[in-house]
Amino acid sequence: MSSGQVKGGITVEDEEIIRLYWNRSEDAVTATSEKYGAYCTAIALRIVGLLQDAEECVSDTWMRAWNAIPPERPSRLRLWLGRITRNLSVDRLKGLRAQKRGGGQGELLLSELEQCIPAASHVESEADDAELTRLLNDFLRAQRPEHRAAFILRYYYAEPVAAVAKKLSMNENTTATVLFRMRKALRSYLEREGVSV
Amino acid sequence: MNAWRLLRAIGEIDDAFIEQAESYRRRRTAVPWLAAAACFVLVLGAAVWRAGLSAPPASSSESALGLPLLPSAVTDTGMGFEGVEVRSAEDYRPLNALEDGQELPDTMPVYRNPSWLSRPDLDAMEARLWEVAALFGVTEGEVVRTDNTPPDEELEQIIKGIEEKGFPVSDQMFSGSVKLETDGLNFYAAKSGAVRVTMKPGTLTYGDAPFAPDETAQSLLASMSDRLGLQDPEAVVTGGNVDRDGNVNYEIVFAERSETAAARAEERSLNTVGFGYFPKEESESVTVWYNAYDRSEKLGDYPIITPDEALALLENGNCITTVPGSLPSADDVRVVELVYRAPNEEVYQPYYRFWAEVKPEGIAQQEGVVTLGAYYVPAVESQYLEELPVWDGHFN
Numbered sequence: 001m002s003s004g005q006v007k008g009g010i011t012v013e014d015e016e017i018i019r020l021y022w023n024r025s026e027d028a029v030t031a032t033s034e035k036y037g038a039y040c041t042a043i044a045l046r047i048v049g050l051l052q053d054a055e056e057c058v059s060d061t062w063m064r065a066w067n068a069i070p071p072e073r074p075s076r077l078r079l080w081l082g083r084i085t086r087n088l089s090v091d092r093l094k095g096l097r098a099q100k101r102g103g104g105q106g107e108l109l110l111s112e113l114e115q116c117i118p119a120a121s122h123v124e125s126e127a128d129d130a131e132l133t134r135l136l137n138d139f140l141r142a143q144r145p146e147h148r149a150a151f152i153l154r155y156y157y158a159e160p161v162a163a164v165a166k167k168l169s170m171n172e173n174t175t176a177t178v179l180f181r182m183r184k185a186l187r188s189y190l191e192r193e194g195v196s197v
Numbered sequence: 198m199n200a201w202r203l204l205r206a207i208g209e210i211d212d213a214f215i216e217q218a219e220s221y222r223r224r225r226t227a228v229p230w231l232a233a234a235a236c237f238v239l240v241l242g243a244a245v246w247r248a249g250l251s252a253p254p255a256s257s258s259e260s261a262l263g264l265p266l267l268p269s270a271v272t273d274t275g276m277g278f279e280g281v282e283v284r285s286a287e288d289y290r291p292l293n294a295l296e297d298g299q300e301l302p303d304t305m306p307v308y309r310n311p312s313w314l315s316r317p318d319l320d321a322m323e324a325r326l327w328e329v330a331a332l333f334g335v336t337e338g339e340v341v342r343t344d345n346t347p348p349d350e351e352l353e354q355i356i357k358g359i360e361e362k363g364f365p366v367s368d369q370m371f372s373g374s375v376k377l378e379t380d381g382l383n384f385y386a387a388k389s390g391a392v393r394v395t396m397k398p399g400t401l402t403y404g405d406a407p408f409a410p411d412e413t414a415q416s417l418l419a420s421m422s423d424r425l426g427l428q429d430p431e432a433v434v435t436g437g438n439v440d441r442d443g444n445v446n447y448e449i450v451f452a453e454r455s456e457t458a459a460a461r462a463e464e465r466s467l468n469t470v471g472f473g474y475f476p477k478e479e480s481e482s483v484t485v486w487y488n489a490y491d492r493s494e495k496l497g498d499y500p501i502i503t504p505d506e507a508l509a510l511l512e513n514g515n516c517i518t519t520v521p522g523s524l525p526s527a528d529d530v531r532v533v534e535l536v537y538r539a540p541n542e543e544v545y546q547p548y549y550r551f552w553a554e555v556k557p558e559g560i561a562q563q564e565g566v567v568t569l570g571a572y573y574v575p576a577v578e579s580q581y582l583e584e585l586p587v588w589d590g591h592f593n
Contacts, residue, residue, distance in 0.1 A: 079212050087208040094201060106204075113200040132206040140214050141579055142515050144587045145221060152218035155207045168221065189513075 014077040021069035028069075029062045036078055040085040046158040047089035048096060049104025057092055061085045086156065105158040113155065115183045118191040127195035139189050143182065150175055151182050264497040266583045267307060267575075268543050278519040279571040281438040282563055286531035286554060288437045289569055290447065293461045295504055295533045295549075302459050304498035305576060308467075308545040311491050314366060316346050317373030317388040326375050326386040329394060329487045332424040335379055344373040368541065389540035392487040410434040410447040417449060417472060425470045426487065429454045433465060439566050448472065458535055462547055466537035467492060490539045499546070499577040504533050507549035507574040515585045516551075520570030525553035531569060538573065547576035 013035065020028035040061055044054035061084045074080035093106040127135065140148050150168060153159045159167070165175035283289045295301075312318070319342045326340065347355060352370070359366050375386040383395040414432035422430065431454040436447040449472045452464040471486045502510075508527055510516065516524075532552040537545050555570040562568060579585050 076212060076216075079215055082215075083208060087205065090201075090204055090208060109204060110200045113203045116203060117200060129202075129206060129209070132202065133209040136206055136209075137211050137214070138579075140210060142510070142513060142585045142587070145217060145584065148214060149218040149221035152210070152214055155204070156210065156215060156218070192509075 017077065018069060018073055021066065022073075029066060032062060032065060032077075032081070033058075036081050039078065040081055043082055043085050043157060044089040044092075045104065046160075047086065047104050047106040047109075048093050049106065050096070050101065053092055053096060054089070057085055057088045060088050064088075086158075105160060109155060109158055112179070112183060115180075116186040116190065118187060118195070127193075131195070135190065135193055135195065139186055143185075146170075147178050147182055150178050154179055264499060264581055267496075267499070267546055267577060267581055268583055278521060278557060280520055280555070280557065281436065281552075281569050282566040283437045283569060284439060284445075284566055286552075286567060286569060288445075289532060289552060290435050290437050291532050291534050291552070292433060292435045292450070293458065293465050293534050293536055295458055295535055299458055301501065301503070301535070302457070303500060305459050305501050305547045306463070306492075307496045307499050307547075307577065308490075308492045309494040309496055310540060310543055310545055311494055312368075312371075312388050312390065312540070313543045314368055314371060316371055317344055319344060319373060319375055322373070322375045322386040322388065322390075325390060325489070326377060326384050326392055329386075329392040329426065330377060330382075330384050332426055333382055333394070335377070335382060335384075338377050338379050341376045342373075343375075346371045346373060390488075390490045391540070394485045394487065395482050396485070397482055410449060414449045418451065421451075421470075425451050426489075427451060427453050427468075427470065430470075439563065441563070459547075462535040462537060467539055467545060488539070490545060492545070496544060499581050501547060501576040502578055504549055507576065508533075508551070510574045510579075510585070511549075511551055511572055514587060515574060515579075517548075517573040517586045518571065520555055520572070521557050522555060525551075525555055525570070525572070529553040529555065535576065548573040549576050 017028060017031045017035070020031060037058065040058045041054055044057040045051060048054050048057065061081055064084050065081060090106070093104070097107075140151065143151070146168060150164050150170075153164045153167060154161065161176050161179065162172050164170075164179075165172040168175065170178070281289055323340055323342065327336070330336070330338075346352060347370075355370070356366055371388065373388055377384040381397055385393040385395070387393070411432075411434055414434055418430065418432050430451040433450045433452060434447050435450060438446050440446055450465060451470040452461075452468060455461040455464050467488075467490045469486075469488045471488060472483070508530065511530075512524070512527060514524055518524075530551045530553045534550040534552070535547060536550050537547055539545050551572045551574065552569040553572060555568050556562065557568060557570065573586075575582055575586065
């Protein structure tokens with residue numbers, strides 16, 4: 001399937017898919033799955049590590065989309081779907097962990113992100129979700145684009161370090177160092193803001 | 198402690214960051230954010246020089262308030278680093294220092310630099326030269342106009358080559374001048390809008406500079422007041438650098454008198470008459486710079502951050518500096534100023550300039566002096582900037 005023509009930030013095909021959702025046509029799910037199935041499955045699989053669970057996350061994504069559109073009309077359908085899959089996969093990883101299952105990048109991400117958690121002595125208050133997102137956005141905005149891209153590919157898309165390095169044309173060791181420094185910087189930043197995570 | 202919450206929260210970050218990360222391609226350069234900035238200005242410059250049309254806005258992207266996002270700052274400082282060696286930090290005389298608790302406005306104006314990465318506008322330069330010449334009673338003479346910028350086709354090739362290598366395109370590639378030589382007075386107009394006047398020392402009355410800079414400033418003001426092209430000039434003595442002979446050097450700047458720190462930042466950075474060198478011999482000449490940068494293309498009034506917020510950014514490494522070595526801490530900062538950086542930027546935007554006591558790596562320090570290094574943090578709120586500058590330890 002072609003990627004479609006760009007028209008005002010939304011591809012024509014995406015517009016068509018969204019129209020199908022608005023018309024409550026079940027073809028909407030088929031079209032979404034054809035176009036974005038691979039993309040969403042890759043995200044889910046990287047996080048949860050088990051194909052069956054990943055496929056369930058993707059099916060749940062289509063279900064969420066069906067329930068959300070209308071009234072929603074996402075302007076960037078791919079990113080919108082990817083975000084749902086990504087977050088459903090993180091939630092599922094939590095369940096899998098309790099059952100001592102799973103084995104994707106998710107486990108590694110968690111242990112890496114532990115290094116970003118401020119020490120209790122620096123904490124003044126617990127940030128709510130919106131506040132935490134705002135802080136993360138501010139932190140990322142202040143980073144070099146290259147470093148920000150590495151952080152997002154690793155901790156949003158759960159890409160293995162080697163894949164991040166390849167995508168950014170960087171040496172793998174350099175990428176690991178960049179990520180290490182960013183984790184340290186994020187921890188200092190959260191400590192300075194005095195929030196608990 | 199909860200890595201889960203963090204992992205979940207990362208799932209809610211801005212779409213724009215995710216899109217950028219997906220499409221990010223690393224450029225082969227030691228300073229990637231510079232290259233990104235150069236890439237952007239290249240497009241802008243190309244449009245201006247090729248078509249000769251009215252210039253586009255500084256950026257195609259807009260912030261929430263409809264103000265154009267400001268392009269990344271480009272350091273174009275050449276060799277060396279910006280710093281002064283002073284006998285003590287208190288001896289440094291700033292251009293526009295901020296006092297503790299000084300009130301600042303919510304917004305400050307930002308202007309597009311119309312000469313940035315564009316062919317020299319020789320007509321505009323000549324007009325500016327005659328304005329300054331008229332202050333000295335010179336109204337006729339033969340001017341020499343030079344455009345040193347390569348022909349369009351060649352320029353296109355050069356820029357393409359630079360772009361392929363991932364290096365920033367320098368504004369210095371687009372150079373030209375207009376000159377006028379008369380008996381005893383020489384005028385030189387640069388592309389930036391600055392005009393240099395060179396004259397024999399006897400033309401001016403200056404005292405025992407550089408050792409008595411304030412007296413010198415006042416006597417210059419008296420003898421030059423009708424030749425400054427300013428309505429209500431005030432003299433500002435800045436600097437205090439101790440040279441290798443032990444002399445203390447200052448720069449004397451005249452600018453429109455202003456009541457507020459924000460207005461002073463603008464006047465003392467973008468519209469000055471400056472004296473930087475005081476000849477010891479009668480045979481040497483005096484040079485005066487008329488630095489009136491074009492403020493006709495205002496991009497808007499941009500919300501600014503406080504000095505404390507800027508200091509936090511400095512400590513975070515979000516600054517522009519040419520000082521080698523590690524970043525200073527807040528405790529090392531001796532002076533905070535509010536200035537514009539002109540003309541080596543695509544837009545004239547305000548900065549907090551922090552002077553911090555430093556020990557620059559690899560540079561021998563004189564006995565009995567301290568070195569103050571300059572660190573610039575954009576004063577405009579970061580949401581109005583395409584990128585916050587990021588210090589990466591790079592040194593010229």
